[in-house]
Amino acid sequence: MTRTRSNRSDARNRRSLSAERSPQPGAEEELQVIRERYIGVEKKKRPPRRLNERKFVFDWATTEDTSQEYNDLYQQRMQPTLFGRGHVGGIDPRAQEKERRKFFQSDSHLDDFSDGDRPVAAAATADAKLLDPRARPGRKPRWDDRRWSEKELSEMQERDWRIFKEDFNISTKGGRIPNPIRHWKESSLPAPILDIIHQVGYLEPTPIQRQAIPIGLQNRDIIGIAETGSGKTASFLIPMLVYISGLPPITAENMANGPYALILAPTRELAQQIEHETIKFCQPLGYHCVSLVGGHAMEEQSFNLRNGAAIIIATPGRLKDLLDRRILVLTQCAYVVMDEADRMIDMGFEPDVNYILDALPVSNKKPDTVAGDMDNELDGDEEHDQAMLVDGPTTGPLTRYRQTTMFSATMPTAVERLAQKYLRRPAVVTIGTAGQAVETVEQRVEMINDETRKRQRLLDILRRGIEPPIIVFVNQKKIADSLTRFIRAEGYPVTTLHGGKSQDQREASLTQLKDGTMEILVATDVAGRGIDVKDVSLVVNFDMAKNIEDYTHRIGRTGRAGKSGVAITFLANSDADVMFDLKQMIAKSSISRLPPELANHEAAQAQKGNFKNI
Ligand SMILES: Nc1ncnc2c1ncn2[C@@H]1O[C@H](COP(=O)(O)OP(=O)(O)OP(=O)(O)O)[C@@H](O)[C@H]1O
Secondary structure, eight states: OHHHHHHHHHHHHHHHHHHHHSOSTTHHHHHHHHHHHHHOOOOOOOOOOOTTOTTOOOOOOGGGOOOOOOOHHHHSOOOOOOOTTSSGGGOOHHHHHHHHHHHHHSSHHHHHHTTTTSOHHHHHHHHHHHHOGGGSTTOOOOOOOOOGGGSOGGGOOHHHHHHHHHHTTEEEESSSOOOOOSSGGGSOOOHHHHHHHHHHTOOSOOHHHHHHHHHHHTTOOEEEEOOTTSOHHHHHHHHHHHHHHTSOOOOTTTGGGOOSEEEEOSSHHHHHHHHHHHHHHHHHHTOOEEEEOTTSOHHHHHHHGGGOOSEEEEOHHHHHHHHHTTSOOOTTOOEEEEETHHHHHHTTOHHHHHHHHHTSOSTTOOOOOOOSOHHHHHHSOOHHHHOOBOSSOOSSGGGBOOEEEEEESOOOTHHHHHHHHHOSSOEEEEESSTTOOOTTEEEEEEEOOOHHHHHHHHHHHHHTOOOSOEEEEOSSHHHHHHHHHHHHHTTOOEEEEOTTSOHHHHHHHHHHHHHTSOSEEEEOGGGTSSOOOTTOOEEEESSOOSSHHHHHHHHTTSSGGGOOEEEEEEEOGGGHHHHHHHHHHHHHOTTOOOOHHHHTOGGGSSOTTOOTTO
16 A cells, blocks of 8 residues: 555656656757758668568668767767858858948959959959849840831841841842841931932832842842832832942043943833933932933934933843944943843843943953852852952942842743843842732633633723723734724723834823823733833733733733732633643732632643643
C-alpha cells in the first residue's frame, strides 16, 4: 500500500519536472519548419538494399546510430543561427541595391578614379549605363511593332522597307537597289521638280514611280515593268529632268550637238502622248522638247529643231531617217528611254533601234565588265552601278555614264536581247506580276464566232447606255472602217484610228475622243499601247488580239490611274493560239469571271506548242 502511494507521488513529480523542462507546445515544430526553410529538409536516406546479400541486410540510417562520439568537435555540434531580416546569412539584396544606387548617384565614387585610372567622362557613361535598366546586359530590346506609315524616315528599318515594298507590290532585281520613295516630300528631288509634281496634281507617287525614280537618280540602267496606266511616263521623265537640270542650258553653241535625252516609242500616238506629258514638266523648267514621228513632213520637224531641244521623243523609223540625213545628231545624248520596247521589236523596229543606239556617243558607255547571261549581268560587278562619272572630260553631258532604261507593261524574252546589248547591269523593277493585266479592269469573255452576231452583240452593249468614251479594237484596217460605218449608221458619234489613215486624221480622231466630240473610237493596235484617254469606261475587243501582251495593253486603256473599267472580248474558235494565256490571265484577276466556254475549251487546256497528252 505504502509502496503504491510512493509510486504515484514519483509519477506526479516526474510529470511536473518534464513540464518545467519542455518548451512551449508547438515551438519545437516551428523551429523545425524554420530550419527546414533555410537549411533544407534533412532527408533520411536509407542505404540501398542489396538484394543479392539477403542474409545480412542492415536496414538503418546513420542517424539511428547511437554509438558514443568521442571527438569533442562532433560532440558539440553548432546549430546555424538565423539573424538579420530573415534572409539567408542576413543578406538582404534589396538593401544592397539601395546602397549601390546611393553610391552611384553620389559623385564620390568618381573621385576614387579621378587619379587617371579611369577617365571621369567614360566612368560617368559607364555608370549611367549601369543605372539605365534598359542597358543591363542580357536585357532584350523591346520590339518596335509600329507600321512603316507611323514611322519617321530615319526610323525605317530593313524590315519596314521590306513590308513597304510588299504593300506596293514592288519587286526588284539587281544589287544595291536604293529604298523606294514613301512620299514626294521625302524624296531627294530638287524643289522646282517637286513644285511641278504638286502643280500637275500627283499627290503621291505610283508604285513604279516610288522605286524607279530613286534608281533613275543613281544613273543606273533600268528595266521597269508595271501595269498599264500606272504612271510609267513620269517614272522615267522625272530622273531625266533631274539629270538635265544639272547640265548647261541648250544654247546656240551646243544645240548643234543634239538633245541631252532621247525617248523612243513604237507608235506616233504614244510618242505624242509622251510629248504631252513631258511638256507639262518641261515648260515650267524652261526646257524645250520636240517629237519626231512619221506622218509629218521632215522639213516641219527640222524647223521645230531650229532652237535645239533638250529632249527628243521619237518613233524609231523617223529618227533613223533624220539621223541618216544628218538633220539631227546625238553627240551629247547620254540618257535613253525605250518606252514599250517589246512593241518596238514586235513592229520590226529592232534594226532601227540598234542603228539609233549605235549612233550615240561611246566615250561614256558603261564598261561591260561582266560577260554572260542577263542574270549574271544583273548580279555582277556593282562598282560601276554606283559610279556616276566617266574618267575623262570634267564638264558637259558626257561626264556621266550613258543611262539606258526600258519601260513596258509586258516584257517578253525578245526584249532581253536588246537589254543585253545596250543595258549594263540593269536594276529590274516589277510591279505586281510581269505582264499581268491591271487589277482594276473587269475582264469578260463571250464566245462568238459569227461576224454578224458580233456586230449585233456590240450594238446590244452600246444600247445599254454605257458612259463614253468607249474604245473598240479590231485587227484589220478595213474592218475598222466598215465597223465604224456600221456604228455610225446606228446613230453613234464614232471615229476611227488605224495605220491607213493620214497622220492628221489619226491625231484628229484621238483629239475628238479626248474632248468628247466623239464617244466611240474603233481602232487597230496602233491605239493599243500607251494611249491615255481619261476615263475610258469600256474596251471591246471586237477581234481578240493576236497575243496576250497586246491584249494586256488594249484592255489597259480602261481602268487607268486607279479607276475601274470593263473589257469585253469576243472570242472565236480561230483565236485558239491565245486561249490558254487568256484563260490564265482571267483566272488571276480577282474581279473577273472565267466563263466555262473558255475554261473548258480544248485549246485553252495547254500552252500553244505543248501537247496535253504526250
Ligand atoms: N503619281 C500620280 N498620281 C496621279 N496620277 C498620275 C500619277 N502618275 C501618273 N498619273 C496619271 O496616270 C495616267 C497614266 O499614266 P501613264 O500614261 O504614264 O501610264 P503608263 O504606265 O505609261 O501607261 P501605259 O502602259 O498604258 O503606257 C496619266 O493620266 C498620268 O497623268
